Amino acid sequence: MAFKDNSEIVGIYDLLLDTYGKQGWWPINNQYGNKVILNEEEKFEICIGAILTQNTSWNNVEKALKNLRNNKLLNKEKLNEINEKELALLIKPSGYNNQKARKIKEFIKFLISKKEITRENLLNVWGIGEETADSILLYAYQKQIFVIDAYTKRIFSRLGMCKENIDYNGLQIKFHSNLKTNHKIFNEYHALIVKHAKEFCNKKPKCKNCPLRNRCKYFRKTY
Ligand code: SF4
DSSP, rough: OOOOOHHHHHHHHHHHHHHHOOOOOSSSTTOOOOOSOOOOOHHHHHHHHHHTTTTOOOOHHHHHHHHHHHHTTHHOOOOOOOOHHHHHHHHHGGHHHHHHHHHHHHHHHHHHTTOOOOHHHHHHSTOOOOOHHHHIIIITTOOOOOOHHHHHHHHHHHSSSOOOOOHHHHHHHHHHHHSSSSSSHHHHHHHHHHHHHTTTOOSSOOOOOOOOTGGGGHHHHHH
8 A cells, every 4th residue: 555645644754753853863973963054074974874874773883983083084085095904993883894894985986986976876886775875865965865774664564554575666756756855854754764663663563652553554453
């Protein structure tokens, strides 16, 4: 079943926002707060964070970013100079560090090539998949692109609004076609989804006090 209408998806957004408040993504220098205008350093930090956050928690990413920050490496020139093995050691807290060091190096090569930062070009960079590309475009470059992740699929399939095995593009189209095209809303909605997945809609959901239970197919079936 697709999203029924615009009001349903907007209603869920409103409920999540009422419940949790603004999330202030993306954190820069570990500070949350929805900066309206980002400078180049901040954009760069978001891009590196988006690569480091693959398959790990933000706490681990922040430790890796702190190591880069303390070594004054959070800029493309310095990261271009550093040896990949040294980089891998510095970002070890984020896990999969050898792979991630290579991904960062490939991303730096891409930035230095001065190719346009488009979804298509980002997806051609080794190690950058759809979720990472869209996170970079939405959070660093403030493009109107909704980020889909495993949490989004889990919550919206449990709500009964999409199939569990829906693919990335299929679910992204549903958000794009049911929401006002506005990067601020896309930014906030994705952050709220992550928050909700952590607070209530875990692998083993805590449905009884969930703010979305009255709209949720899983809840109706289970209780
Ligand atoms: S009611 Fe349960 S399954 Fe439904 S959104 Fe809430 S926590 Fe997830």
